Amino acid sequence: MLCIGCRTCMIGCVVAHEGKHIFEVDPDGYDFHPKLKVIKTFNVSVPVQCKHCEAPACMAACKSDAIHIVNGTVIIRTEKCIGCKSCAEACPFGAIQMVTLGSARNADGAPRSVANKCDLCQDQPKGPACLRVCPTAALRLVKEEDLGQTLKNKRLATLGLALGAEAQKQAAIGA
Amino acid sequence: MSMGVHEIEDAALLFVFGYNGADSHPIVARRIVRAKQKGAKIICCDPRRIETARIADMHLQLKGGTNLLLVNALANVIIEEGLCDDDFIEKHSTGFEEFKEVIKKYTPEGVAERTEISAGEIRKAARMYAQSGRSMILYGMGVCQFGQAVDVVKGLANLAIMTGNFGRPAVGIGPVRGQNNVQGACDMGALPNVYPGYQSVTVPAIREKFEKAWGVKLSDQPGITLTNVPHHVLHEPDPKKRIHAYYIMGEDPAQSDPDLAEVRESLEKCDFVILQDIYMNKTGQYADVILPATGWCEHDAVYSCCDRGFQKARKLIEPTGDVKRDWEIIGLISKAMGRPMEYTNTVQIWNEVIDLCPGFMGATDEKLEKNACIQWPCRSKEEHDMGTVFLHKDGKFAHPDGKAKFAPSEWRPPQELENEEYPLSFSTVREVGHYSVRTMSGNCRTLRNLEDEPGWIQMNPEDCGELGLRHGELVKVRSKRGYCITRCLPTERVKKGATYMTYQWWIGACNELTIGNLDPISKTPEYKYCACRVEKIEDQAWAEKHVREEYEEIRANMGIQTKGGRAA
Amino acid sequence: MTETYIAIDQNLCTGCQECTKVCPNLAIEGLPHQPQKTNPDKCVRCGQCVQKCKSYVSIAEHGAAAYARVRKERGLPDAFKEPLFAAHFFSRIDEVKKALADPDLFTVVQCAPAVRVAIAEDFGAPLGTLAAGKLAAALRRIGFDKVFDTNFAADVTIMEEGSELIDRVKKGGVLPMFTSCCPAWVRYLELNYPGQRQHLSTCKSPQQMEGALFKTYGAKLLNVPPKKLYSVSVMPCTCKQSESARPEMKDSGQRDVDVVLTTRELAWLIKDLGIDFQALPDEKYDSPLGDYTGAAEIFGVSGGVMEAALRTGYELLTGQPIPAVDVTAVRGTNGFRHADVQVGDLTLKVGVVTGLKHVKPVMEDLKAGRLDLHFVEVMTCPEGCISGGGQPKLICDTDAGEAFGNRVAATYEHDRGLPLRKSHENPSVQKLYADFLKKPLGHESHKLLHTTYCGDPKHH
Amino acid sequence: MPSEFGLFVSTDIAKCSGCKACEMACFQSHNIKRNNVGKTVGTISVPVTPKLYVTVIETASMPVQCKHCENSPCKAVCQQKAISRVGSQIIVDEAKCIGCKDCLMACPFGAIALLPFYVGGRQAPQADSSGGKVAASKCDLCYEDPEGPACVRVCPNEALRLTDVNEERKKKNIAAAEALAVINAGDPGRRALS
Amino acid sequence: MTIKRIQSTCAYCGAGCQIMFTVDTEKNKILEAEPAPGRTNDGTLCLKGHYGWDYLNDPQILSKRLTKPMIRKGGKGSPLEEVEWDEAVRYTAGRLAEIKAKHGPNSIMCTGSARGSGNEANYVMQKFARVTIGTNNVDHCARI
Structure with a gap:
């Protein structure tokens, strides 16, 4: 509801991964491959990105041992990726995009195309860049404890509702 | 606001x-x-x-x-x-x-x-x-x-x-207000009918005040608007009212005015065109002299944001190239024309401005320097007066009787409605990642990566279906005045029969299509409504190649040593 | 149980169960992805599973040597190069080759109407190419002493079955009468509706009639002692072999038909003997037991037997020739269709079933007495014998529509091309009755050409 | 607009019965001209050499076939340069293949097999060795057949599908976005500011 | 390497966001743009605020920084030639004076700029039009 579709997060993601030098180098000298993508439908504008599943379909589909869970985050080591696209096909969210790298080359000189997806800015000290640059704070990092807390809050709310309903019923009976 | x-x-x-x-x-x-x-x-x-x-x-x-x-x-x-x-x-x-x-x-x-x-x-x-x-x-x-x-x-x-x-x-x-200093340009009197601080040129008392301040007799005749320049160059019957010289600072009419074909013709026919800017642009192709100026972050300045807030923009880096600050250039030309107008820095100019405008009196440089944002009117120089957040307090309005005036009017339809030959309505809209004529954002690497030529035309999926168009396909959009090529974007957010095109593009230049119908008072063109037709391009390979070649040609015209090696 | 006719190779079957979907009598059992097994006591030997099965001996999966081993197991000649599939029928080429090589055996062969519109496909001809002449020439090149034609017996069947129908209608016999030329249907009825056996026509199938005539009328004409006469039949069907082995099929004094080859086996034999089928000239089938009319030829398609019977039955009943020879009302491919045919003052109600899964509702109506029909033709295979289990096997089932369509068209085209198109006009049939059988349903006919389908289906 | 990344045939494992109709169709479509294979099994005079390999276990089955990888290991290791990219697909030139088996080892999916190479009904001669020529055999997506992959057309259970990974992603993105709309709607915390 | 942090106002849309720039004065390069606690932007920035400043090092993506005064010496349609400032000023002033004399002050049109130039430049431009040229023909793209 908070996302206004401005896509600042997409550039933030590239800058966080490619580094600040891209603002000086030749405009075609770096790879612009955001790891999330803002989708606009009739009902919603929102970035779609990897959910870091607990039993990732992409990891199961990968035959090149390139996808692993590294302390809770699903990481693709692109240097091992052979571009077989199985992970992209397996991901039900379409969170994995095949991208062609500008400089990297295969053994036979052909350009490399690898699987590209959110890595939660694994190596960034301040955590996910998209979250930091979003003007309306629409993005939120859901850690395990947050999940727990959210569930707890919802259950308390449910209990509250139930109590309220019960009290009303009593009142009705009483009146 | x-x-x-x-x-x-x-x-x-x-x-x-x-x-x-x-x-x-x-x-x-x-x-x-x-x-x-x-x-x-x-x-x-x-x-x-x-x-x-x-x-x-x-x-x-x-x-x-x-x-x-x-x-x-x-x-x-x-x-x-x-x-x-x-x-x-x-x-x-x-x-x-x-x-x-x-x-x-x-x-x-x-x-x-x-x-x-x-x-x-x-x-x-x-x-x-x-x-x-x-x-x-x-x-x-x-x-x-x-x-x-x-x-x-x-x-x-x-x-x-x-x-x-x-x-x-x-x-x-x-x-x-759209641009960062459009409010400021109006505040400073860069308007044909008012001096700085919205003081009317036709009121004798005010004119005398400025004549005394500037030491010269001032004309009492309001000037013409930017959008009327093509008329005054090409079709003006009375020779006295014709325009022969056009001193353009920080503008690109050849991209942002409606009906570009007419604008180009007027720039060609105008005897002397000066372009003072930081980047070469489409208008530069017709300028007789180019005066390179310093850009944002290369000079100090005061901007007025959309809610009348004066704020300081500071110089961060030394400008590259043999460039001068805008007011420095104008000063030199004025001196060369026998009317010296030299200033040493912006603070000196700013003090001159706030002395002439009662409403801006209190927005002193000292206050602004402390990163304050002072919304005019700010009438007293004392520290405590940090401007006015909202106008018309206690119902006081600017009219002589201090009251607001009801102003009813009858509805008029747009000038050019959809018709048999041009069945779809056409409107210009903004691309979030780019700005105005794109000489700044168009040269930013990541903004260019996110969105680049030839832009998009948003259309209702049904209309796309009837024309057999798919997402991302290059199409030709045509109106009575001209055509451009852009990419088709089917979206349910747009109603059937209507099209909307982002206007920042040079190849997908939608101002080739827009109509010059002006509002009688504000003289603002009717960008939001004209009639157009969208045509499918059968040979997509040719279209993609055409767009690439057009882009290269533009870069060559702008003086970039392109692979083709040709530079204007 | 004696030798089986259809089997599924346990090492090749991937358990895809596509065959179970086409089996008309749920005779294939097994868990998914496990090898499937045929249940001989339920299998009606229609061979549709053999047509469907795509699980072949693969070099990639079973290794290079596997192919030779399985080919040897199935007794196929070394020149055989076609792919071998899990579901297969047992080949009898060796028996035929032994008989041909035996100097003191007089080998006689008959071939079914549907064979001639499909055999050429296995030699690269387009689907449904009519090759009647080449087929006769090929059989001679193979070395058969006499090349006759099942179509002759088809005309005889019409005479017998037509008369039987008129007899049942006139004398209030058991109605409706079902055709009995499809052995798989006969076995299906014996297994599932033993109580309705009396509805079956007592006529034997054209193959069995021709076989019986070979060893009696034929032996006399050729003056060859019946014992020395070896009767071979070429059929589009994998069930005909088991029909020939039925205990009651010995009315000629010995087994009427000694061995049956499928169309595919004939093609293997032709290739094995190095005969270039496509280069063969067109030849005729030997007279008289090889002469046939258009009515006999259309036996190969669904509704063909019914149309042939009506072309002759009409004349037998009214004495007048049938107004339109092409009885299109009974043609078509959908599972069960019926029509009313005005034969003089009798409104004959006829029905045609193709594909056994469509016969169940008909039988339920029959048992409940709701089946208001006089005469019903039943064929087991999807579009009649042209789509039989022994016909050339399609590589891709997506070509089935074109293949069956072309074979049906070729059959009707052949029918239109023949001078005589009604069974009773066949001069050799008239001579047969004059010299030998005297009259339809006569004593001789009953002895040789009819049967009571006795015995428990379980043990044959 | 041609696909940016290689198309490939993917299997819906819930529908595949393991019947190998795809293998037969694949063999046929590649041997009509080369070994004059017709429409019926009788016209086949050479061993069946498919380019996809149905694999069956107790609980499931599927044809394993080439994914047309973007950084294809098989293309990278082929010293004979017999494997090349044609458009976005990876194609093996069987005539050039010398059967060194490197691509078989490099392919992580086992999508390449070494099979006899028959032309005109006879196994192509190998320079001197007694056995005939063998060649790497893998899916070429029927790139010369205007009607597209034969296996997809014949599968009786419609288990095979030609996949363009970008087109699929777009569809899935929209669904994922709509899902997020539902999640946001239900989450009061996201809506109200304290 | 001397790093300075300077706060400035964004020059793109009208919201007037405050940006904290990190500048390497020695190399004369902008390193980074971060949000500053301005009244309107409250510590946030949009994509143009965050990443809209690297055009200053002239990457020549769409067009080229103007670095030298130029004059079309051969008249309309002839190529632009680089000249020194005094020649450009003399030429411009001369042509303007000539046109003013021939066609009167109202035959000259000046424009202010709603973009990067700033208020001071607009004030000087309108003063130049009204004082030096003697016309009120001054406008800017507020209306487009």
């Missing part, structure tokens, strides 16, 4: 009319979203389902070109159902009776068919606006860029006056 940007989130109801915050001012859109979070009601009137519409409580998806019908109908309901703030009208306004006479004709049922909004919705919206307690109107180019623009602005103002939504926190009416 009569109120401050930060007040937007405190409004009880936001009446967003013809303004797409998400694409034009993401930070203002942020305030709209926060207002929603704080429980505000939002009514969004826009022919497209823009982001604000998505979170609005009511989205009046009106047919393009019917703004005044809707505004007058809302006023009609407010009067009819007795929702006016009679006390405020009685004390702070004039002309209410004539206003009621005109408005009587605009019943919701009468306008429903043409605006494509049901009478019930119009009634409900009017009630919500009138009864919210703190209603704030935000409007943008969706109101201003029409043949009938000023009347609609007055219509919206009428709504605010009749419901007393003025002179209090988080109310009023706000044109969210």
Whole structure:
């Protein structure tokens, strides 16, 4: 509801991964491959990105041992990726995009195309860049404890509702 | 804007009319979203389902070109159902009776068919606006860029006056001005009819004050507007009124004026054209002399933001190349013409400005230096006067009698409606990642990566289906005045029969299509409405190659050593 | 149980169960992805599973040597190069080759109407190419002493079955009468509706009639002692072999038909003997037991037997020739269709079933007495014998529509091309009755050409 | 607009019965001209050499076939340069293949097999060795057949599908976005500011 | 390497966001743009605020920084030639004076700029038009 579709997060993601030098180098000298993508439908504008599943379909589909869970985050080591696209096909969210790298080359000189997806800015000290640059704070990092807390809050709310309903019923009976 | 940007989130109801915050001012859109979070009601009137519409409580998806019908109908309901703030009208306004006479004709049922909004919705919206307690109107180019623009602005103002939504926190009416210093250019009197501080050139007392200050006899005849220059160069019968020289600073009419074919012709025919800018642009192709100036971050300056806030922009780096500051260049030329006008720095100029303008008196350099943002009027130089957040406090208005004036007007349709040959309506809209003519954002690496030539034309999926168009396909968009090539973007956010094109592109230059029909008073062109036709391009390979070649040619014209090695 | 006719190779079957979907009598059992097994006591030997099965001996999966091993197991000649599939029928080429090599055996062969519109496909001809002449030439090149034609017996069947129908109608016999030329249908009825056996026509199938005539009438004409006469039949069907082995099929004094080859086996034999089928000239089938009319040829398609019977029956009943020779009302491919045919003052109600899964509702109506029909033709295979289990096997089932369509068209085209198109006009049939059988349903006919389908289906 | 990344045939494992109709169709479509294979099994005079390999276990089955990888290991290791990219697909030139088996080892999916190479009904001669020529055999997506992959057309259970990974992603993105709309709607915390 | 942090106002849309720039004065390069606590932007920035400043090092993506005064010496349509400032000023002033003399002050049109130039430049431009040229023909793209 908070996302206004401005896509600042997409550039933030590239800058966080490619580094600040891209603002000086030749405009075609770096790879612009955001790891999330803002989708606009009739009902919603929102970035779609990897959910870091607990039993990732992409990891199961990968035959090149390139996808692993590294302390809770699903990481693709692109240097091992052979571009077989199985992970992209397996991901039900379409969170994995095949991208062609500008400089990297295969053994036979052909350009490399690898699987590209959110890595939660694994190596960034301040955590996910998209979250930091979003003007309306629409993005939120859901850690395990947050999940727990959210569930707890919802259950308390449910209990509250139930109590309220019960009290009303009593009142009705009483009146 | 009569109120401050930060007040937007405190409004009880936001009446967003013809303004797409998400694409034009993401930070203002942020305030709209926060207002929603704080429980505000939002009514969004826009022919497209823009982001604000998505979170609005009511989205009046009106047919393009019917703004005044809707505004007058809302006023009609407010009067009819007795929702006016009679006390405020009685004390702070004039002309209410004539206003009621005109408005009587605009019943919701009468306008429903043409605006494509049901009478019930119009009634409900009017009630919500009138009864919210703190209603704030935000409007943008969706109101201003029409043949009938000023009347609609007055219509919206009428709504605010009749419901007393003025002179209090988080109310009023706000044109969210587009560019970073468009408010400043007006404040500084870069207008044909006013000196700095909106002091009219036709009032003898004011003219004498400036004559004394500048030591020269001043002309009492208002000048012509930018949009009339092509007329005065090409078609002006009276030789005395013809324009022969065009000194352009920081503008690119050859890209941002409507009906570019006519603009190009006028630049060719005008005897002497000067371009003073930081980047080569389309106008530069016709300039007789190029004067390179310093860009933002290469000089100190004061900008006025959209809610009348003066703020400092500071010099960060030394400029590259043999360039001078704008006012330095003008000073040199003025001196060479026998009228020295030399300044050492911007503070000296700024002090001269605030001495001449009572409303800006208090916005001293000392205050601004402390990163303050002073919204004029700020009349006293004392520390405590940090400007005025909202105007018309206690119902005081700028008219001589201190009262607001009701100004009713009759609706006029746009000049060029859809027809047999051009069956779709066409409107220009903004691309969030780029800005105006794109000489700045178009040369930023990541902004270019996100979105690049030839831009997109948003169309209803049904229309795309009929024309056999798929997402991303290059298409030719044609109007009576010209054509351009862009990519097709089918989206349900657009109604059938309407098309919307982002205007920042040089290849997908939608101003080749727009019509020069000007608002009689503001002289703003009718960018938001003309008729067009979209044609499928069978040979996509040719089209893609054509776009690439066109892009290279533009870069060559702009002086870039392209692979082709040719530089203008 | 004696030798089986259809089997599924346990090492090749991937358990895809596509065959179970086409089996008309749920005779294939097994868990998914496990090897499937045929249940001989339920299998009606129609061979549709053999047509469907795509699980072949693969070099990639079973290794290079596997192919030779399985080919040897199935007794196929070394020159055989076609792919071998899990579901297969047992080949009898060796028996035929032994008989041909035996100097003191007089080998006689008959071939079914549907064979001639499909055999050429296995030699690269387009689907449904009519090759009647080449087929006769090929059989001579193979070395058969006499090349006759099942179509002759088809005409005889019409005479017998037509008369039987008229007899049942006139004398209030058991109605409706079902055709009995499809052995798989006969076995299906014996297994599932033993109580309705009396509805079956007592006529033998054209193959069995021709076989019986070979060893009696034929032996006399050729003055060859019946014992020395070896009767071979070429059929589009994998069930005909089991029909020939039925205990009651010995009315000629010995087994009427000694061995049956499928169309595919004939093609293997032709290739094994190095005969270039496509280069063969067109030849005629030997007279008289090889002469046939158009009515006999259309036995190969669904509704063909019915149309042939009506062309002759009409004349037998009214004495007048049937107004339209092409009885299109009974043609078509959908599972069960019926029509009313005005034969003089009798409104003959006829029905045609193709594909056994469509016969169940008909039988339920029959048992409930709701089946208001006089004469019903039943064929087991999807579009009649042209789509039989022994016909050339399609590589892709997506070509089935074109293949069956072309074979049906070729059959009707052949019918239209023949001078005589009604069974009773066949001069050799008239001579047969004059010299030998005297009259339809006569004593001789009953002895040789009719049977009571006795015995428990379980043990044959 | 041609696909940016290689198309490939993917299997819906819930529908595949393991019947190998795809293998037969694949063999046929590649041998009509080369070994004059007709429409019936009788016209086949050479061993069946498919380019996809149905694999069956107790609980499931599927044809394993080439994914046309973007950084294809098989193309990278083929010293004979017999494997090349044609458009976005990876194609093996069987005539050039010398059967060194490197691509078989490099392919992580086992999508390449070494099978006899028959032309005109006879196994192509190998320079001197007694056995005939063998060649790497893998899916070429029927790139010369205007009607597209034969296996997809014949599968009786419609288990095979030609996949363009970008087109699929777009569809899935929209669904994922709509899902997020539902999640946001239900989450009061996201809506109100304290 | 001397790093300075300077706060400035964004030059793109009208919201007037405050940006904290990190500048390497020695190399004369902008390193980074971060949000500053301005009244309107409240510590946030949009994509143009965050990443809209690297055009200053002239990457020549769409067009080229103007670095030298130029004059079309051969008249309309002839190529632009680089000249020194005094020649450009003399030429411009001369042509303007000539046109003013021939066609009167109202035959000259000046424009202010709603973009990067700033208020001071607009004030000087309108003063130049009204004082030096003697016309009120001064406008800017507020209306487009």
